[in-house]
Amino acid sequence: MTQLHIILLGVFVISTIIGYFLINNVPSLLHTPLMSGMNALSGITLIGALIATAVAFKGTQPALSTIFGGVAIIVSTINVFGGFSVTNRMLKMFKRKER
Amino acid sequence: MQNISISLLFNATLINNTLYYVICAVLALFVMFGIFLMSKVEKARLGNAISAFAILFGVIITLVRNDILNIWVLYLCLAIGAVIGLFLSAKIKMIQMPQMIAMLNGLGGLASLIVGGFALAGIGADQLVFSQIAASLAISIGSITFFGSLVAAGKLHRVFPQKPITLPVHKFILVSLIVLLFVGIVLPIFVSINTAVITVFLIVIASSFGVIFTIKIGGADMPIAISLLNSLSGVAGAISGLAIGDALLVSVGGIVGASGLFLTQIMCKAMNKSLFDILLGRTSVAFDTNEKDKEETTDSIKLEQESQPKKEEVNPIEILKAAKSIIIAPGYGMAIAQAQHLVKDLADFLTENGADVKYVIHPVAGRMPGHMNVLLAEADVDYDDLYEMDDLNSEFENVDCTIVIGANDVMNPAAREAEGTPIYGMPILNVDHCKEIFIFNYDLKPGYSGVENPLYNKNTGIHLYLGDAADTLKTLLEDLKN
Numbered sequence: 126m127t128q129l130h131i132i133l134l135g136v137f138v139i140s141t142i143i144g145y146f147l148i149n150n151v152p153s154l155l156h157t158p159l160m161s162g163m164n165a166l167s168g169i170t171l172i173g174a175l176i177a178t179a180v181a182f183k184g185t186q187p188a189l190s191t192i193f194g195g196v197a198i199i200v201s202t203i204n205v206f207g208g209f210s211v212t213n214r215m216l217k218m219f220k221r222k223e224r
Numbered sequence: 225m226q227n228i229s230i231s232l233l234f235n236a237t238l239i240n241n242t243l244y245y246v247i248c249a250v251l252a253l254f255v256m257f258g259i260f261l262m263s264k265v266e267k268a269r270l271g272n273a274i275s276a277f278a279i280l281f282g283v284i285i286t287l288v289r290n291d292i293l294n295i296w297v298l299y300l301c302l303a304i305g306a307v308i309g310l311f312l313s314a315k316i317k318m319i320q321m322p323q324m325i326a327m328l329n330g331l332g333g334l335a336s337l338i339v340g341g342f343a344l345a346g347i348g349a350d351q352l353v354f355s356q357i358a359a360s361l362a363i364s365i366g367s368i369t370f371f372g373s374l375v376a377a378g379k380l381h382r383v384f385p386q387k388p389i390t391l392p393v394h395k396f397i398l399v400s401l402i403v404l405l406f407v408g409i410v411l412p413i414f415v416s417i418n419t420a421v422i423t424v425f426l427i428v429i430a431s432s433f434g435v436i437f438t439i440k441i442g443g444a445d446m447p448i449a450i451s452l453l454n455s456l457s458g459v460a461g462a463i464s465g466l467a468i469g470d471a472l473l474v475s476v477g478g479i480v481g482a483s484g485l486f487l488t489q490i491m492c493k494a495m496n497k498s499l500f501d502i503l504l505g506r507t508s509v510a511f512d513t514n515e516k517d518k519e520e521t522t523d524s525i526k527l528e529q530e531s532q533p534k535k536e537e538v539n540p541i542e543i544l545k546a547a548k549s550i551i552i553a554p555g556y557g558m559a560i561a562q563a564q565h566l567v568k569d570l571a572d573f574l575t576e577n578g579a580d581v582k583y584v585i586h587p588v589a590g591r592m593p594g595h596m597n598v599l600l601a602e603a604d605v606d607y608d609d610l611y612e613m614d615d616l617n618s619e620f621e622n623v624d625c626t627i628v629i630g631a632n633d634v635m636n637p638a639a640r641e642a643e644g645t646p647i648y649g650m651p652i653l654n655v656d657h658c659k660e661i662f663i664f665n666y667d668l669k670p671g672y673s674g675v676e677n678p679l680y681n682k683n684t685g686i687h688l689y690l691g692d693a694a695d696t697l698k699t700l701l702e703d704l705k706n
Contacts, residue, residue, distance in 0.1 A: 129469055130352075130355075130469075132245075132471070133465070133469065133471060133474050136471050136474045136475050136478070137462055137474045137475070137477075138478075139475075139478075140252065140475040140476070140477075140479050141479070142482070143256060143482075144256070144478060144479030144480070144483055145482040145483070147259045147260055147263075147483075148482065148487070150260070151259075152263065152612075153490070153585070153594055154265065154597045154607055154610055154612075155262060155263075155265065155268060155594060155597070156487060156490075156593035156594030156597075157325075157594035157595050157597065157598045158262070158268065158272075158594070158598070159483070159487075159594070160325060160451070160454055160483075160484075160487060160592065160594070161324075161325050161328070162271075162272050162275060163259075163458065163479075163480045163483045164325055164329055164332065164454060164457070165328075166476050166479065166480050167329070167454070167460075167461050167476075167477065168279070168335070169279060169472065169476040169477060170332060170335040170339055170460070170464055170473065170477075171279075171335065172282055172470060172472060172473050173336075173339035173461075173464050173470060173473055175286055175290075176286060176348050176468060176470070177338075177339055177343070178295075178297065178298060178301075179290060179292035179295050180342075180347050181342065182295055182297055183295075184347070190342070193338050193341070193342070195297060195300075197334070197335045197338035197339060198298060198335075199304050199305040200305065200331040200335050201331065202301065202305020202306050202308075202309060203305045203306075203308045203309040203312070203328070204331045204332045205276075205309065206306045206308075207308070207309030207310070207313045207324075208309075209275070209276040209279075210309070210314070211316060211321075212272045213269060213273070214313060214314075215318070215321070215601075216265075216269045216272060217269065218598070218602050219265050219607050220601070220606065220607070221265075221606055
């Protein structure tokens, strides 16, 4: 384990704890949009896919690894765009009457 | 900072590591702030937008930092993904939301699986033990998420049978697969094995686990499966972040993992189950009652009812018209019948008639957490009128009448009394405490759990409207208006 790894593990633990408490405040009314929003966030793997694909593309055997990487980028982008926009679509429907 | 992994692999000159960590921390804070805003309906859209921009910014930073702005393939793939994603999100119907979420979850898992695979092969990651284990874990969890979500989405979309499928020695198979996964992850540390072999081995074992785990979950247990897979997709992302040494990935993945786990916990509590039970495949269907018995008992109920027709001393229409306080309890049956707009019409009529109308939503109503709220919001129901179970459960005895639409197990009093049944101990809506109960269900068959609902056999104060809720509600509305 290098220093980087220890930092990363720390980041993981802290984020998990903070995330847990943040979600605690969300009313069950919004659990579906919350979940699809979280879903969109999980598409953050896109960053990893971009890095790996770029490295593969520059490497010695780009064809096969670029295909895999390209698939990873495409599916995670679907996840990000689809997730955020469907969350927005749902949240738009929640209305309150003028009383 | 003594950072071997990243700076060796990339000639990162534009953004140094310290600056990158600061940016990551800021972006993670923005994501957290976005989630924080989602706790209030009025601010939720803004929160969602903030999270989205944080991710967008994260992508740009990644491209700049790794000096890969000029690789056209990346943009091509991004564009394809964006178009498909936006198209899907615009086309999807609200009732299909659970399968949409399940599918998107699966795609996130697939991406983590591929990134993990790259990392294990040393592309984008170092070859230290830590990164190797993280990469193997990312491959495993990514595969479980991808294949599990595919099965879940297929079940929800009715491509696969909705019924839970149990293999002989189901538990044993699941536990053995976990052991095999563990061996596959740990063994390469001690013995040198070809990377491709390990990768394929992990994918095969983990995907079998994902499939076998999910086929046993069906119907009313779906909210738990979806929440759990959501959590796993986050964890898979975080672990692939550990493998390639990216702090932003680790942080956001961790948040998502925690949120999914939290929702899973709520769902488990609402169904009176432990997460461990679910992991080992204990679902809410009675496995000991065989199908034939079930049919016989259902028939006998029908006979009973036919032999003693209910004496309606008071016209139910008059009861509804006279009611001053009403609770509506919708269930998944309402969603299947697409009756939410009619329910809203009924509620509007009753409100104009001077009644106070509230909706009560059981935590596991629908096929994912909060699904029913979205469906009612789509029908323009004011979200202030939507209440949680605990808020209204003590009011059932005081209100004039309760209208149940397509809900069964969540209001089955057997959950309180019938020890040994799969729903025993599950918190339910106290609909049975109400004086006058109107039930709009498709038939008198037991709900998903297979447990008879004694409410149907009550002699007084119960008004059954059997058939498609869209039809029965329409008829009732016409009767009310005349």
